[in-house]
Amino acid sequence: MKTLRYIGSSAFVLGLFVTIFAGVPWHVFVVEDPVPVPLWLQIAICLILGGILLVLVTVAIEQEMG
16 A cells, blocks of 8 residues: 555656646746647646545545554
């Protein structure tokens, strides 16, 4: 269970880092030209959501067991 929580927290941190330090500057530079959201930014957002979901689910399962 700790391994799943570690994977989820790592995915969350990686997604958050990419979104903040690469996604926000990318958006600022292309704000005047409407372009579709690139795949790397979509993956980073999914990592944020999936990582926090995995951490919360593992915490809930551990609380049920304990």
